Amino acid sequence: MFRDLLGHRKFSSILGASVSGYKPAKCLTSVIREFYKSSVLNCIGPFLSRDKDCGHGSDISPVDEIVREFLIESNENLDRLDRNLVELEKSPRDQELLADIFRTIHSIKGTTGFLSFHHLEAVAHAGENLLSRLRDGLLVLNPAITTGLLAMVDAIREMLKLIESTEADGDNSYPELVASINALMEAPAKGDTVNAVAPVAIAAAAAPQTILAEAPMQAETIQTELSQAELSPVEPQFQRSGEDRRKQDIPVDVERRSGKDRRESSADSNIRVDVSLLERLMDLVGELVLTRNQIVQFAAAQRDSSFSSASQKLNLVTSDLREIIMKTRLQPIQNVMGKFPRMVRDLAIACEKQVRIETTGQETELDRTILEAIKDPLTHAVRNSVDHGIETPAVRLAAGKPAEGTLSLRAFHEGGQVNIEISDDGAGIDPERIRAKAIEKGLITTQQAERMSQHEIISLVFKPGFSTAAKITNVSGRGVGMDVVRTNIEKIGGTVDIQSVPGQGSTVRMKIPLTLAIIPVLIVRSAGQRFAIPQVSLLELLRLEAGRKDQSVEMVHGAPVYRLRGNLLPLLFLGRELKQTSNNANSGLTNADQLTIVVLQAEGQHFGLVVDEIHDAEEIVVKPLGQHLKHITAFSGATVMGDGEVALILDIVGLAKGGRLLTDAKKAAMQEALSARKSEAQSAEVETQELLLFRTSRGRRTAVALSSVDRLEEFKVSQFELAGQKLVVQYRGQLLPIVNLSDKFDTVQNESTDELLKVLVCHHQGERIGVVVDQILDVAQEAVSIQERWKDGQSQGSAVIQKQVTDFLDLNTIIASVRGGAMFSENSSFPENLAFAEAAQ
Amino acid sequence: MSSETQYCTFFVDGLLFGVEVLQVQEIMSEFVVGRVPLAPPTIAGLINYRGQIVTAIDMRKRLDLPPSTVPPARMLVVRCNEETFALLVDKIEDVVAANPKDFEEAPENVNESARELVEGAYKLADRLLLPLRLEKIAAIAN
Numbered sequence: 001m002f003r004d005l006l007g008h009r010k011f012s013s014i015l016g017a018s019v020s021g022y023k024p025a026k027c028l029t030s031v032i033r034e035f036y037k038s039s040v041l042n043c044i045g046p047f048l049s050r051d052k053d054c055g056h057g058s059d060i061s062p063v064d065e066i067v068r069e070f071l072i073e074s075n076e077n078l079d080r081l082d083r084n085l086v087e088l089e090k091s092p093r094d095q096e097l098l099a100d101i102f103r104t105i106h107s108i109k110g111t112t113g114f115l116s117f118h119h120l121e122a123v124a125h126a127g128e129n130l131l132s133r134l135r136d137g138l139l140v141l142n143p144a145i146t147t148g149l150l151a152m153v154d155a156i157r158e159m160l161k162l163i164e165s166t167e168a169d170g171d172n173s174y175p176e177l178v179a180s181i182n183a184l185m186e187a188p189a190k191g192d193t194v195n196a197v198a199p200v201a202i203a204a205a206a207a208p209q210t211i212l213a214e215a216p217m218q219a220e221t222i223q224t225e226l227s228q229a230e231l232s233p234v235e236p237q238f239q240r241s242g243e244d245r246r247k248q249d250i251p252v253d254v255e256r257r258s259g260k261d262r263r264e265s266s267a268d269s270n271i272r273v274d275v276s277l278l279e280r281l282m283d284l285v286g287e288l289v290l291t292r293n294q295i296v297q298f299a300a301a302q303r304d305s306s307f308s309s310a311s312q313k314l315n316l317v318t319s320d321l322r323e324i325i326m327k328t329r330l331q332p333i334q335n336v337m338g339k340f341p342r343m344v345r346d347l348a349i350a351c352e353k354q355v356r357i358e359t360t361g362q363e364t365e366l367d368r369t370i371l372e373a374i375k376d377p378l379t380h381a382v383r384n385s386v387d388h389g390i391e392t393p394a395v396r397l398a399a400g401k402p403a404e405g406t407l408s409l410r411a412f413h414e415g416g417q418v419n420i421e422i423s424d425d426g427a428g429i430d431p432e433r434i435r436a437k438a439i440e441k442g443l444i445t446t447q448q449a450e451r452m453s454q455h456e457i458i459s460l461v462f463k464p465g466f467s468t469a470a471k472i473t474n475v476s477g478r479g480v481g482m483d484v485v486r487t488n489i490e491k492i493g494g495t496v497d498i499q500s501v502p503g504q505g506s507t508v509r510m511k512i513p514l515t516l517a518i519i520p521v522l523i524v525r526s527a528g529q530r531f532a533i534p535q536v537s538l539l540e541l542l543r544l545e546a547g548r549k550d551q552s553v554e555m556v557h558g559a560p561v562y563r564l565r566g567n568l569l570p571l572l573f574l575g576r577e578l579k580q581t582s583n584n585a586n587s588g589l590t591n592a593d594q595l596t597i598v599v600l601q602a603e604g605q606h607f608g609l610v611v612d613e614i615h616d617a618e619e620i621v622v623k624p625l626g627q628h629l630k631h632i633t634a635f636s637g638a639t640v641m642g643d644g645e646v647a648l649i650l651d652i653v654g655l656a657k658g659g660r661l662l663t664d665a666k667k668a669a670m671q672e673a674l675s676a677r678k679s680e681a682q683s684a685e686v687e688t689q690e691l692l693l694f695r696t697s698r699g700r701r702t703a704v705a706l707s708s709v710d711r712l713e714e715f716k717v718s719q720f721e722l723a724g725q726k727l728v729v730q731y732r733g734q735l736l737p738i739v740n741l742s743d744k745f746d747t748v749q750n751e752s753t754d755e756l757l758k759v760l761v762c763h764h765q766g767e768r769i770g771v772v773v774d775q776i777l778d779v780a781q782e783a784v785s786i787q788e789r790w791k792d793g794q795s796q797g798s799a800v801i802q803k804q805v806t807d808f809l810d811l812n813t814i815i816a817s818v819r820g821g822a823m824f825s826e827n828s829s830f831p832e833n834l835a836f837a838e839a840a841q
Numbered sequence: 842m843s844s845e846t847q848y849c850t851f852f853v854d855g856l857l858f859g860v861e862v863l864q865v866q867e868i869m870s871e872f873v874v875g876r877v878p879l880a881p882p883t884i885a886g887l888i889n890y891r892g893q894i895v896t897a898i899d900m901r902k903r904l905d906l907p908p909s910t911v912p913p914a915r916m917l918v919v920r921c922n923e924e925t926f927a928l929l930v931d932k933i934e935d936v937v938a939a940n941p942k943d944f945e946e947a948p949e950n951v952n953e954s955a956r957e958l959v960e961g962a963y964k965l966a967d968r969l970l971l972p973l974r975l976e977k978i979a980a981i982a983n
Binding site for chain 2: 627
């Protein structure tokens with residue numbers, strides 16, 4: 001009972017504080033004030049007691065309400081405390097900051113006393129005492145004190161969690177923590193020993209989060225500290241707290257007068273609104289927008305001028321309203337970034353590094369759903385920078401850099417998107433290490449690695465299962481990290497990119513849409529139905545006219561591709577993917593007058609989506625699909641168009657996966673096809689590849705990598721001509737050099753000119769060549785190991801494919817022979833002296 | 842005396858079905874169904890129900906009844922398990938107050954799949970009313 005009355009005394013002291021405009025506790029205290037009025041005649045003791053058996057069951061709910069408010073407010077305050085403490089470490093003499101921290105703790109302590117959370121109060125009280133000494137200039141902030149205070153924040157946070165779940169602050173009174181904080185307070189009196197001891201005690205108290213290894217162990221002192229703490233009950237703290245406050249009240253008042261008016265007014269103009277209320281508001285505005293669209297369309301058909309002016313006004317008001325409602329959902333990115341200074345500080349200590357964090361653009365606003373979605377990716381990226389990027393002080397000094405590394409976070413609006421940059425001035429990414437690691441992990445082949453640019457290599461860190469951390473730390477290095485970052489960012493329609501200069505640092509750049517609720521899309525039509533394609537996946541639009549079309553869309557082993565600026569773009573026919581039209585392989589290729597291709601990207605893969613028609617670009621309100629349709633990966637949602645009809649939103653990633661453009665096996669093959677021009681035919685590596693099997697002269701079974709085959713053609717013998725001494729065919733306005741590996745084609749001057757010969761149009765090292773063969777056999781996908789013992793001018797060796805010995809076509813040598821002006825040889829064997837050194841070796 | 846249950850009744854292929862009145866939000870006669878490619882055949886498509894997009898179930902297909910040459914003329918917007926969806930039916934009838942004493946389980950000769958969807962039958966004076974299990978109707982195997 002006595003304790004509860006004590007609580008009451010504190011309660012009135014908060015009331016006093018709130019009357020003079022005390023900000024953090026304001027919201028809460030107004031609730032308390034009402035509560036106080038209504039219950040002042042009741043016996044306050046049992047009423048405030050947290051014991052369930054106190055008999056005032058029906059009166060519990062206003063208390064619960066207060067507790068809920070208290071939890072919300074305290075959690076916010078704790079987050080600010082984290083930031084402020086880390087900031088204070090940088091400028092320990094900032095009185096205003098110190099006063100702010102002090103007030104926050106003071107408010108938490110006061111309220112907890114009132115609500116009879118005594119363990120919590122004791123911890124907060126210890127912190128408050130320490131802070132008051134700092135504020136009065138009796139102590140100067142040092143890392144040990146900061147760590148102590150942060151440990152206190154953690155302890156309070158834990159107890160708040162406990163209160164949320166169990167409505168009590170638990171049994172742990174954190175005696176070690178209180179003792180160590182008290183020890184910190186005594187620092188000037190006891191001298192240096194305590195300073196050294198304190199962090200160890202705190203580390204023990206604050207448990208897993210804080211790791212402090214550098215402080216020397218002074219076992220005896222700790223022992224005494226701990227036993228003292230255990231002996232001293234919590235009770236005496238309360239006796240002291242009243243006296244303390246009397247002393248403290250005066251400076252707080254002084255602080256309040258010194259220019260806090262601005263903050264107070266912002267507190268007055270803010271109210272808390274339930275998020276679900278905002279969501280409902282957003283839904284309704286979405287519906288209003290649709291109705292507006294209908295009215296505007298209707299008005300356009302009417303002659304009534306007053307109606308059309310009214311509809312115009314409706315149009316404007318609705319647009320404004322939508323924009324403002326959108327803004328209510330926006331929150332400053334600070335809500336996420338604000339947690340980083342504390343995290344970076346703890347990480348830096350754990351990694352034994354010195355890191356300074358600089359943040360700009362904290363006020364940049366984002367939709368709260370997006371904010372929630374980028375929290376983890378951002379945290380990952382920041383952890384990565386501290387753990388992998390920034391070097392230890394010794395290494396940095398050796399490299400001529402300041403011992404303290406800089407991590408800068410920058411957020412800003414650009415082109416309707418939010419850009420977030422996380423850069424460090426650390427070691428950067430060594431492309432050679434990434435390359436080696438990627439090859440070792442089998443993510444890419446040696447050949448692929450050779451063709452990749454530095455930026456492409458660095459971007460490999462986004463591949464799943466990639467981690468270069470030499471040792472696995474508890475921070476990073478488990479091979480989940482950057483790929484998760486990319487997946488999460490792309491999930492919300494954003495993009496992520498990394499740039500790095502070895503020795504100078506790296507920068508992770510994210511582009512994030514402002515909101516998910518309303519997105520810009522392109523409306524397309526397929527089989528009479530409209531579909532929306534999110535603009536974020538859209539690269540460009542192509543229209544192929546009938547005359548050119550047949551030349552442009554080509555087939556690679558049954559898969560339609562278009563040659564876009566020299567790269568092969570895989571094509572998907574929307575109608576076919578959605579099973580709206582028949583699966584006939586050639587429909588759409590030959591029937592339509594023109595072909596409309598929407599070039600899209602999904603997970604780094606480019607592809608073309610063939611649609612019937614392209615309509616306008618629009619902004620649409622995204623609506624989720626019902627449970628019956630959620631499983632269809634081709635759609636991500638639906639929207640109501642201006643005319644009231646429903647249109648589906650295409651899920652580009654799902655579509656690409658459905659079109660088997662992104663299955664893992666195909667992905668590698670497609671990557672091959674994309675970089676086909678640069679690709680090499682031969683490979684001495686043991687790896688799975690797609691091979692085209694065919695028969696050449698004297699029945700030789702031969703294979704070539706499918707990726708180096710552009711097309712299978714048939715030419716009449718009469719089409720073969722001589723250019724100089726080389727055999728050529730006129731092919732697509734160019735001369736295609738021909739190499740004959742067939743028995744059927746004995747001489748250039750063959751008389752039976754109508755006979756069709758099969759020609760593989762291959763490319764190699766930027767050159768094209770036609771290879772005449774006897775017969776196309778099959779396409780195989782196999783892991784082959786080439787035996788080079790039997791190589792000759794035509795083959796680079798042999799392997800067993802489909803249980804038969806097969807030669808491997810040596811495009812290198814063949815092209816060299818054509819390029820080198822070698823005479824066309826009738827018996828299709830090449831002079832040995834032209835054989836190239838094997839590039840792959 | 843046990844209380845009567847109010848059913849909103851409708852015809853599909855000449856059979857009288859019922860859904861509890863409390864589960865019905867609205868009956869509409871004008872609607873445009875937007876087809877959804879790749880959707881299960883029992884899903885007729887999506888309907889714009891005052892800005893909200895709801896899935897429409899073709900009750901003929903769902904109840905495994907023979908297809909009709911006439912497209913479904915009426916739509917029942919119903920709510921079940923926190924989700925709103927629409928049932929496309931031939932014709933809407935009255936609200937019927939059904940007395941539990943007239944209720945009988947579905948007879949043995951009703952096939953398995955129908956038994957899952959239909960609770961049983963109320964023996965009304967002139968015909969049978971078949972109350973539907975809405976949550977089963979909504980659970981379409983993907």
